[in-house]
Amino acid sequence: MRNPQLNKHGELQHLLTLDGLPRDVITAILDTAAPFTEVAEREVKKLPLLRGKSIFNLFFENSTRTRTTFEIAAKRLSADVVNLNVSTSSAAKGESLLDTVDNLCAMQADMFVVRHAASGAPVLIAQHLQATARDHIHVVNAGDGRHAHPTQGLLDMYTIRHYKRDFSNLVIAIVGDVLHSRVARSQIAALTTLGVPEIRVIGPRTLLPTDVERLGVRVFHDMSAGLKDVDVVMMLRLQNERMNGALLPTPQEYYKMWGLTQEKLALAHPDAIVMHPGPMNRGVEIDSAVADGAQAVILPQVTFGIAVRMAVMSMLAGQ
Amino acid sequence: MQLPDAETLCRQLAAQMRPHVTPDTVLVGIHTGGVWLAERLQQELGLTQPPGAIDVSFYRDDYGARGLHPQPQRTEIPFAVEGAPVIIVDDVLYTGRTTRAALNELFDFGRPARVELAVLVDRGDRELPIAARYCALTLPESLPASQNLQLEREEDGTLTLRLIDA
Numbered sequence: 001m002r003n004p005q006l007n008k009h010g011e012l013q014h015l016l017t018l019d020g021l022p023r024d025v026i027t028a029i030l031d032t033a034a035p036f037t038e039v040a041e042r043e044v045k046k047l048p049l050l051r052g053k054s055i056f057n058l059f060f061e062n063s064t065r066t067r068t069t070f071e072i073a074a075k076r077l078s079a080d081v082v083n084l085n086v087s088t089s090s091a092a093k094g095e096s097l098l099d100t101v102d103n104l105c106a107m108q109a110d111m112f113v114v115r116h117a118a119s120g121a122p123v124l125i126a127q128h129l130q131a132t133a134r135d136h137i138h139v140v141n142a143g144d145g146r147h148a149h150p151t152q153g154l155l156d157m158y159t160i161r162h163y164k165r166d167f168s169n170l171v172i173a174i175v176g177d178v179l180h181s182r183v184a185r186s187q188i189a190a191l192t193t194l195g196v197p198e199i200r201v202i203g204p205r206t207l208l209p210t211d212v213e214r215l216g217v218r219v220f221h222d223m224s225a226g227l228k229d230v231d232v233v234m235m236l237r238l239q240n241e242r243m244n245g246a247l248l249p250t251p252q253e254y255y256k257m258w259g260l261t262q263e264k265l266a267l268a269h270p271d272a273i274v275m276h277p278g279p280m281n282r283g284v285e286i287d288s289a290v291a292d293g294a295q296a297v298i299l300p301q302v303t304f305g306i307a308v309r310m311a312v313m314s315m316l317a318g319q
Numbered sequence: 320m321q322l323p324d325a326e327t328l329c330r331q332l333a334a335q336m337r338p339h340v341t342p343d344t345v346l347v348g349i350h351t352g353g354v355w356l357a358e359r360l361q362q363e364l365g366l367t368q369p370p371g372a373i374d375v376s377f378y379r380d381d382y383g384a385r386g387l388h389p390q391p392q393r394t395e396i397p398f399a400v401e402g403a404p405v406i407i408v409d410d411v412l413y414t415g416r417t418t419r420a421a422l423n424e425l426f427d428f429g430r431p432a433r434v435e436l437a438v439l440v441d442r443g444d445r446e447l448p449i450a451a452r453y454c455a456l457t458l459p460e461s462l463p464a465s466q467n468l469q470l471e472r473e474e475d476g477t478l479t480l481r482l483i484d485a
Contacts, residue, residue, distance in 0.1 A: 011386070028389065035374065035393045043401075044427035047377040049387075314377075318386035 004126060007135070012315050014126045014139040017148035019189040026193060030158050033311035037304065039076055049314045050079035053110040057083045058100070059142070060116045065278050065302065066142050066152070070113050073309035079110075079317075097121060098128050105129075110317060111138045119145030119182075138316040146182050151312060152277050153186030155305040157194060159297055160232055162304065163273050167191070173200040173226055173268075174217075176236035176258060176285050177207045179247075183277045184236055188215050202226035203258065206247040223258060227267045235260055235276040238285050251284045261287045265295065273297045325470060325478040328439050328455035329356070333363035335453045336406070336437060345403050346370035346437075349421050350392045352410030352470030355478060356439060360408060370408070371396035375420035394424065401429030406453075410470035410480075412438040415449035440480065442468055 003020060007013040012025060039045055055074045059067050067083065074081045095103075101112065114122040122141035129137050143149040164170055172191060178184045178201050191199050192215075201212055202220045213219055220226030227233065238254065248254055265274065274286075274296045282288050290296060345368050348357030357370035372395050376388035407421055418436060425431065437453035443461040462468060467483045 031390060032387065035377075035391045038393055038395070042427055043429050046427065048423070049377050049382055314387050318382050 004123070004130070012312075013135070014122075014141075015150050015312050015316065016123050016126060016139065016141045017189070018150045018153045018186045018193070019148065021150075021189075021193065023193050023195075026154070026157065026190060029154055029308065029311050029315065030161060032315060033154075033158055033304070033307040036076075036307035036310040039310075040303070040306070046076055046078055047310075048078050050074065050077040050110075050317055053079045053317055054108055055079045055081050055111045055113060055313070056104050056109050057081060057142075058086070058104075058112055058114045058116075059084065060086045060097075060114075060121070061143070063115055063143070065305075066115065069302065069305045070140075070142060070151075070309055073306045074113075074313060076306070077310055077314055079313070097124065101125050101128060105134060105137060109137060111140065111313065113140045113142050114144070115142040116144050119147035121145075140312060140316070143182055146180055147185065148189075149182040149186050149277075151305070151309055152183050153190045154312070155301060155308040156183075156187055156234065156275060156277070157190050158304045158308050159275060159301050160273075162300070163297060164231060167194040167196050170196050170231045171198040171200070171229060171269075172196055172232040172234065173202055173220075173230040174234045174236065175202045175223070175226070175260065177238050178203055178212060178236065179207045179209055180239040181236050184234075187234060188217060192216055200226050200230065204248075204254075223260075223264050224267055227264055230268045231272055233260065233265065233268055233272055233274045235274065235280075235286050237277065237279065238281055251281070255284050255287075259283070259285055259287060260290050262289050262293070265290055265293075271295075275301055278302070322480045322482060323440075323456055325439065325480045328480075329359055329478060330363070332356075332437060332439060332453055332455040333360055335455070336360065337364060339453075340364050340366065340406075341404065342367065343404060344368075344406060345398055346406050346408050347396065347421070347425060348372050349407065349409045349417060350374040352439075353408045355470060355472050356410055357408040359478065360437070368398055371398065373407075373421050373424055375417055375424060378420035378424045380416055380420065396425075396428050399429060400425060400431050402432050403429075404433050404435075405431045406435045406437050408437050410439050411468050412436070412441045412449075412451050412454070413444060413468075415445045415447035418449050419447055439470065440468060 005014050005016050071081050121144050122139050126139045141150055174184050199217045201217045276298045346357040348354035348370050354372045361370050374392040374394050376391035436451040438451045439455050441454045441457045467485045471479050471481050
């Protein structure tokens with residue numbers, strides 16, 4: 001079966017997950033993003049590429065940063081952007097996801113940027129469009145359930161490449177709540193495809209998926225051992241809203257064991273960078289001194305995220 | 320067809336431009352051949368300001384039909400465009416669509432005092448009302464559309480023209 005994200009020429013048709021996305025496609029997205037970073041420094045921060053295209057931001061789950069950066073990216077490409085506030089929309093009145101999509105297609109949508117609490121919702125929309133021969137409409141997954149958050153994974157890869165140049169000799173640690181994290185899954189998929197020799201996940205047993213080793217990562221249940229000599233520390237947010245029951249004692253105890261402090265960071269490589277997808281829980285998974293410190297690249301991640309999303313949207317809509 | 324020597328054309332182009340450039344003239348080359356040419360012209364003309372570089376991939380009018388160029392380069396304009404006398408430099412002038420895209424992109428950096436166009440070779444077959452003020456060679460008859468005329472740079476920096484079947 002053909003990769004549902006690629007068209008028959010092997011070009012990107014939808015961006016749904018980084019799992020199984022060929023290395024040359026990932027590299028092409030990162031290469032395309034590089035010249036877009038410069039647009040922010042221009043007098044006119046706009047390119048005419050998506051002039052006349054309509055992009056619908058379909059956010060069935062709250063998000064500020066992702067929705068805003070998608071919106072800025074689309075607007076810098078001159079697209080018309082419509083943000084659907086789903087809590088006040090037809091979904092609240094009982095309309096199904098695919099009926100919503102069909103109605104927006106009737107308004108000449110060219111692209112959907114979809115965030116949904118249910119894993120697989122963007123895939124469902126993409127399959128629906130394919131089944132009804134609407135190949136000119138593209139879907140970008142902006143985060144679905146625990147499944148994937150591909151543009152976050154891509155902007156993380158862009159950030160690592162920006163600071164470390166090369167993936168082939170890096171030791172990278174992903175720290176925290178991997179269990180609930182679509183970000184972690186996208187990161188692991190991309191890092192593996194790009195040839196990172198050692199990927200570690202560090203966290204309490206209750207917050208790691210039971211079969212996480214099968215993803216090809218080394219598992220640590222101790223920060224001191226896990227952070228030793230790493231080049232990149234990728235922190236995850238503690239996802240309180242997705243937790244049912246007693247996976248954790250208290251945030252204070254979590255911080256004591258798993259919070260990234262200067263002392264723990266000192267075990268990593270001296271020029272290690274610290275990343276976080278946001279929003280940060282200061283004093284829970286990360287100490288303010290680290291978050292605002294010299295090794296943190298958390299705000300550059302946000303800036304690079306705009307360029308990466310511009311790259312994805314312009315590659316999709318130009319085919 | 321016997322292609323002319325690019326190095327000779329370069330010197331002829333610089334000679335045409337020399338009486339008209341002023342110390343505040345800035346050059347902007349179009350990727351990739353135009354950038355090499357602009358670097359060469361800056362030296363020959365003794366201009367202090369290093370040239371800018373434009374990649375028009377994001378401004379092309381065939382994006383809708385052909386998609387994004389696979390490897391866009393970085394547009395870098397290391398000077399203020401606002402109020403500057405600018406000369407856009409390209410290796411070959413053909414349909415004029417690339418020049419149109421470069422003009423649009425240039426204006427997103429500011430309002431130049433004036434813009435001129437310098438090219439090594441004009442191969443004719445224009446599709447837009449665009450003409451070069453400085454041009455080292457105008458081909459007497461047009462080339463088949465299936466052929467690409469482009470500038471190449473050897474390892475030692477020597478420039479040569481090459482005809483490639485697209």
